[in-house]
Amino acid sequence: MITVLNGGTRTTLQDDGRAGHRDKGIPTSGAADRLSFAIANFLVGNRWNMPALECALGGLHLRFEQAVTIAVSGAEMWGQINGQNFAINRALHVEKGDILTLSYARAGCRAYIAVAGGLSGETFLGSQSTYIPAGLGGIEGRAVKSGDKLSIAGAAPYGPQSLPNGYAPQLSKHIILRTRPAPEWDWLSLEGKRFLFTTPFYATDATDRMGSRLKGDKITLNHSQPMVSAPLIPGSLQIPPHGQPILIGIDGHCTGGYARALQVIQADIWLLGQIAPGSGISFRRCFAENAPKILASRHAFYNGLIPNFRF
Amino acid sequence: MTQTLPRISAYGDHALQIQYDVDGFSTAINDAVHTLAAQLKTDENWIDIITGYDSLVATFNSTALTIDSAKRKVEDTLIRTPQSASPQTQNRLIDIPVTYGGACGPDMGNICQSSGLNEQAVIEKHAAQIYRVCMMGFLPGFAFLSEVPKALHHPRHANPRAVVPAGSIGIANWQTGIYGLDSPGGWQIIGRTDQVMFDKTRKTPSLIQAGDRIRFIPQ
Known part of the structure; x- marks a missing residue:
């Protein structure tokens, strides 16, 4: 279980989206940056498309209510765990009670926070991706906010991984x-x-x-x-x-x-x-x-x- | 009905557009679009098959198809099957109550001005006919309807509004439509319905489907 202390600018649960329903007016949705999303999932040992948090522009504070492996990829944000800076694109072990904060994107816009086992949200048309305008998927179809409790779906199929040189996308302004x-x-x-x-x-x-x-x-x-x-x-x-x-x-x-x-x-x-x-x-x-x-x-x-x- | 073959062109590197040449609105062309869409949907290499009034866009799995092989697939489908075979038979008639003008229809003045009609005459003209739902899209629950009477034709706003409320009834050139959700939009808004166009908890989230007929009832 993860407690949201502050939802930030806009943080949503996303997976690889619900392609194939545009004829009914249902947008594709899913992680806006699929590559960084996939890398975050890879690092924690998940299949690439398991639901993870997408944090736009920072401001997200999370408290982990259990020990778990996480990884942050995507936008270069100022990220800290219990006030200590940490590097993106790396699997991190957090303990019960640890607090993660993400602020100010120096380059890029969206960071992905993957948790070993994946997060769990509402499913609509086969996807848990949040689509806010119609309130679909994710956590009640909205951005996460302080007080939300996010459940971890299960166990990761693999152990923590590391990203070889050259695989991390280079983002610029x-x-x-x-x-x-x-x-x-x-x-x-x-x-x-x-x-x-x-x-x-x-x-x-x-x-x-x-x-x-x-x-x-x-x-x-x-x-x-x-x-x-x-x-x-x-x-x-x-x-x-x-x-x-x-x-x-x-x-x-x-x-x-x-x-x-x-x-x-x-x-x-x-x-x-x-x-x-x-x-x-x-x-x-x-x-x-x-x-x-x-x-x-x-x-x-x-x-x-x-x-x-x-x- | 004369049936011309549509033009097939690349739309970026992972989609095709299939465009029928038609001036304005044609029921026969819209039938052909939906028939082709239904045929293509049997092939799992397509990801999204999105119908328009007179065109269709199909995105494909680029690990299985290329622009050229995707084009051949559409050509084969067009040649193999008579396009007028299965026009839509779904013919529900749905009444939509509408409050025209005022705060619900901020662009009513524009339509009055361009048509030279007073508000009452615009309302009567808009509500006098039964429309056909040609496509769903833009956003969940948005219904694109067939042609409005000629006098009511009006271009979109040059700069779209940031928020148009759900249930708004708009005009864009010869088209009329109903907004399903609060969303940005550039149509001329002449009224609003209190019907919930899209509700994810309903068995069928959209109140109306492509093929339905719509009658507006002024409130």
Whole structure:
């Protein structure tokens, strides 16, 4: 059992999500940064997709009511156990009564706290991932708050692990996303297309698991016909008529009515989870033939360590 | 009914869009979209099959399929089966009580202005016909309905609102729809219903399903 002393900015229970229900309007959800989430689970000896806490921007205080192995991965936060700094991406043994605090993300946005055996929440459509707008999954479908008691689901299938050099993702305050064209790419003006790949954008305060409104050079459209609402997937970059792009997140809308200009390649979708308000974002072109190669090599690299992990 | 083959194009590196060319709204095209979706759903290599009014997006497991092999799969499905075979037969008629205008419909003035009608005439026109639920989506419980009368057509807000209350009835160009949850949104809001569109504790969380017919009852 773990007691939440302070829920922080926004901390939710997440697993690998409920893909396959977007036609009913149910977003994918799940860990916004699947890679860091998988690494945290790997370190404590869990299967990669067992439910863990996702803490956005810090402020989380937990008290462990039993001795257990934990690991923190993802955003570089100032993390302490009983006032002593600890390193991320490492399995840690905590005793009954130990207090973990996470504050201020120096780089990235979301930290993952995995507990050996996994945490236990409500299941909706086969997933325990929290989706706050509809109150689905997790702890009563909401962010955790002080006084919550989180139960540990069982025992971890493996013992604590360590992460070899080179496997920890390097996060920065400027995120580069590789993209392929999305269906309305050709609606963009020539300058719009050029600006998207040559000028930086910044995530505004309207940045959360649903998506991120960006600020940067105005992206204009050549196409004046109104758009009919059409399906949308996480990682799509939409261009509304006012020209400031919206990047769709893992909890993002299932359909949208703005031009879909770019789509982040699958191997880079995990980076969406590390966009914080104020983060810089640059888009890069990825050639069609390279995207599957990048994904295959990233899967091969991580699957050597974390079986069955999928970006 | 003449049936044209849709255009199949890549949507990023792990999805396809299948787009039927149609101007405005067509019941026949929406039937074709749902028929194709039902056929593709029998193949487990697809992850999400999301239907639109005149298009469909299918995401796939990229360890099993590539853009090219996924395209061939859709082409094979289109060739193999007659697209007009199984139009939706589900025809529930659901009454939705609506409070139009005022605090419930902050954009009523915009519609009155662009249509040249007074509020009462807009309400009568909007509630006069039975709509078809073409797709569910955007967010849980959001229902996209068929075409509104021509006079009521109105573009979305250029800059979407941060919060639109659950149950709001909106217009976007020729579409009308019902917001299922409090959410951001860019539609012109003309009224609100007190019906709970989405409730996770119900056996079927969504009050309405694609294929249903909707009648608005002004309160």
